[in-house]
Every structure is written in C-alpha cells, then in structure tokens.
Amino acid sequence: MNGRLKNVSSEVSKIKPTAIIDVDETLWNSSIVMYNTARALGYEFPVPSDWTHWNIFWEYVPKEKMFPVFDAVHSAQNNHPPYLEAEDFLDFMRRNYHVIIASHRDPKYHDELEQWLRENNLQYDEVSTSFDKTELFRRPGVEVVVDDRDETLEIAASNGLLALGLRKPWNRVVEDKIHLFWSLNDIVEYLMSQGVGKNPNRGRLT
Numbered sequence: 001m002n003g004r005l006k007n008v009s010s011e012v013s014k015i016k017p018t019a020i021i022d023v024d025e026t027l028w029n030s031s032i033v034m035y036n037t038a039r040a041l042g043y044e045f046p047v048p049s050d051w052t053h054w055n056i057f058w059e060y061v062p063k064e065k066m067f068p069v070f071d072a073v074h075s076a077q078n079n080h081p082p083y084l085e086a087e088d089f090l091d092f093m094r095r096n097y098h099v100i101i102a103s104h105r106d107p108k109y110h111d112e113l114e115q116w117l118r119e120n121n122l123q124y125d126e127v128s129t130s131f132d133k134t135e136l137f138r139r140p141g142v143e144v145v146v147d148d149r150d151e152t153l154e155i156a157a158s159n160g161l162l163a164l165g166l167r168k169p170w171n172r173v174v175e176d177k178i179h180l181f182w183s184l185n186d187i188v189e190y191l192m193s194q195g196v197g198k199n200p201n202r203g204r205l206t
C-alpha cells in the first residue's frame with residue numbers, strides 16, 4: 001500500500017466503525033478444498049458436514065502435518081470463486097464500515113489473498129493475515145466481526161463486539177449465543193434491520 005492510500009485508509013477508519021471480516025468459509029467454500037487435500041494426502045478426514053467443531057482437524061491429523069494442508073488450501077484459493085453473494089456483501093459493508101479482511105493463514109499468502117480479492121471485485125480497506133486475528137478486536141473503532149469459527153465468534157462477543165456468522169456444522173456449538181445466518185444476504189438484512197445503511201449521517205463526523 002502506498003503512503004497516500006494508507007493515509008486515506010486511516011482517515012476512513014476514523015469516521016466509520018470497523019468491521020473485521022473472515023475469508024475461509026465466510027467468503028468462499030474452503031472446507032471442501034481442505035477435505036479433498038487432506039484425503040489426497042491419505043488422512044482419514046470427516047466430510048465437512050460432520051465437523052462438529054472447528055478444531056476437529058487435530059483429532060485426525062497431527063498438528064505439524066496440518067499446517068501444510070492449510071497452506072495447500074490457501075495456495076489453491078485463486079482457483080476457486082467466492083460465494084455468489086460475497087461481492088454485494090462487501091459492497092454493503094464497505095459503504096458502512098472500514099473493512100478489514102482478516103484471515104488466519106501464513107502471512108506469506110497475503111499477496112495472493114489480495115490478488116484473489118481484486119480479481120473477484122471484492123471491496124476492502126485492509127487485509128490482515130496472521131495466526132491470531134483476535135488481536136485486531138482490541139483496535140479502537142471495531143464494531144462488528146463476521147466469521148464462521150466458533151472460538152473466534154465467542155472471543156468477539158466477549159470483547160463486546162457484534163459477532164455474526166454464517167451457519168456451519170462446526171459452529172452449532174455457539175448457536176445459542178451468537179447470531180448465525182444462512183447467507184451473507186441475511187447478514188446484510190440483519191444489519192439493515194439494526195439501522196446500518198439507513199442513517200444518512202452514519203460514517204460522517206458530526
């Protein structure tokens with residue numbers, strides 16, 4: 001990011017609340033790629049519909065062997081499209097929030113992720129790749145977290161943030177305390193029902 005864009009980005013973050021938006025299983029179907037990759041490497045891996053919690057991987061693949069699987073999935077992402085609703089979802093979010101796209105992945109895939117976002121016309125202000133996105137939750141101005149991972153959603157909620165997610169087999173464990181939705185369009189409808197996008201003064205200094 002050049003200096004001018006960085007300055008514009010930081011100005012935007014001052015006047016809009018921030019939304020932290022996940023990538024895998026929020027913007028594209030990564031679980032089937034992960035399943036196919038693990039099976040191709042010879043691991044007995046359950047189908048995604050049987051993932052009862054996100055950390056189920058460690059029960060089938062040793063932790064040190066799982067990281068190459070994650071890397072293979074993120075390396076292959078540019079061959080896969082986003083969810084159909086992702087473009088409209090991010091258009092809406094960026095009109096109303098400073099959007100940080102945040103993915104748990106090796107930072108060496110940062111540039112490939114940005115390329116995937118650009119090629120698929122997905123709007124954002126910042127991209128963060130790390131092994132602990134919850135550090136972003138303490139930034140001033142953060143209001144919303146959109147994610148699918150049970151643990152991440154719980155940490156967001158415990159930080160007083162609005163935690164929203166797509167409904168997945170592995171986040172059923174938090175469905176009694178987290179707002180879960182069938183589609184990204186449903187998340188937009190929910191936010192609009194809360195007044196997001198309807199207040200002409202929202203996002204402006206008054």
Ligand SMILES: [Mg+2]
Nearest residue numbers: 022024025148
């Ligand atoms: Mg995810």
